[in-house]
Amino acid sequence: MAGSDSNFEENSSPFDLNAYPHQPSNGSDLAAELIRVKTENKKLKEMLSITVDRCGNLENNVFEELRKKNLRREREAESNQLFHTSPVWEESECSCADHHCCKKLRQITYKPHVTRVHVKTNDSDPNLMAKDGFQWRKYGQKVTRDNPSPRAYFKCSFAPTCPVKKKVQRSAEDESIMVVIYDGKHNHPPPFGASNIVLGSIPYSAASSPSQPTTQSLGSFQQLLVERLASFLAEDPSFTSQLATGP
DNA sequence: CGCTTTTGACCGGCGC
DNA sequence: GCGCCGGTCAAAAGCG
Numbered sequence: 001m002a003g004s005d006s007n008f009e010e011n012s013s014p015f016d017l018n019a020y021p022h023q024p025s026n027g028s029d030l031a032a033e034l035i036r037v038k039t040e041n042k043k044l045k046e047m048l049s050i051t052v053d054r055c056g057n058l059e060n061n062v063f064e065e066l067r068k069k070n071l072r073r074e075r076e077a078e079s080n081q082l083f084h085t086s087p088v089w090e091e092s093e094c095s096c097a098d099h100h101c102c103k104k105l106r107q108i109t110y111k112p113h114v115t116r117v118h119v120k121t122n123d124s125d126p127n128l129m130a131k132d133g134f135q136w137r138k139y140g141q142k143v144t145r146d147n148p149s150p151r152a153y154f155k156c157s158f159a160p161t162c163p164v165k166k167k168v169q170r171s172a173e174d175e176s177i178m179v180v181i182y183d184g185k186h187n188h189p190p191p192f193g194a195s196n197i198v199l200g201s202i203p204y205s206a207a208s209s210p211s212q213p214t215t216q217s218l219g220s221f222q223q224l225l226v227e228r229l230a231s232f233l234a235e236d237p238s239f240t241s242q243l244a245t246g247p
Numbered sequence: 248c249g250c251t252t253t254t255g256a257c258c259g260g261c262g263c
Numbered sequence: 264g265c266g267c268c269g270g271t272c273a274a275a276a277g278c279g
Contacts, residue, residue, distance in 0.1 A: 138252060140271060153270070157251095167270090 118171070119178040134158050134186070136166065147172040159188035 136154035143150050149170035156162040164184035171177040 137250090139273095141253075142269065142271095145268065151269085 115182045117180045117182070119180055120176060134164075144169070149175065156184075156186060158186070162187055 134156055135158040137157040138152055138154050140153040141150050142153070147169060149172070151167055151169040154166045154168065156164040156166075162184075164182065164186050166183065167181040169179050171179050
């Protein structure tokens with residue numbers, strides 16, 4: 001067999017006559033049989049080609065459905081984090097062949113001071129500086145596996161001891177949207193006078209560029225923010241005590 | 248000159 | 264135990 005491998009590369013197969021050039025002929029029956037085998041071989045090739053194509057299309061469809069499903073879950077989780085305080089449950093499935101083996105539920109650790117915000121930005125704006133009124137110092141940047149856009153890491157530098165961090169990354173789905181993840185709670189007064197303010201983990205406004213969210217979403221968003229601000233201030237003992245004592 | 252940004256190195260958690 | 268990956272550090276570079 002050594003040296004015959006190249007015969008199988010292009011126009012031959014294990015059933016191809018060309019692969020066995022020295023095979024003796026035993027008459028018309030053998031010739032007819034060989035023609036039948038060649039025909040069958042051709043059909044099998046076509047079937048294989050069609051099957052491979054269909055498999056590829058099916059694979060693409062499965063990936064697309066999984067992508068949409070993950071996107072829906074992500075948005076639901078964001079909605080839950082913004083409007084609810086109950087833990088968020090996420091269903092995750094493994095990718096193994098046995099679909100019944102390890103479908104599992106796991107609870108996401110609920111972090112009360114982690115908030116995720118989507119910010120509409122100008123496409124031409126290359127930086128990841130979401131202006132929100134606080135001072136941030138960039139301390140790192142990474143390219144993550146699930147997103148070609150780099151993720152920037154910021155620490156709040158408004159106060160030396162403030163533990164708040166934020167991560168900023170363009171959305172993999174829409175590059176005009178920046179995903180900002182605030183982590184922690186500010187231990188200092190907010191910078192009053194700033195047009196865009198974030199208090200604790202609660203964003204007050206998220207516009208970072210001339211392009212603004214739509215009026216409708218901005219209105220409901222502002223209403224939510226006002227409610228959150230009132231709630232935040234009510235929970236702050238120093239604020240309530242100062243309010244009680246007066247100026 | 249001091250502050251901020253950049254960027255490669257390093258570390259720890261997690262899955263296999 | 265090993266490799267991958269996200270997060271952080273810290274030295275160098277940039278900038279006002």
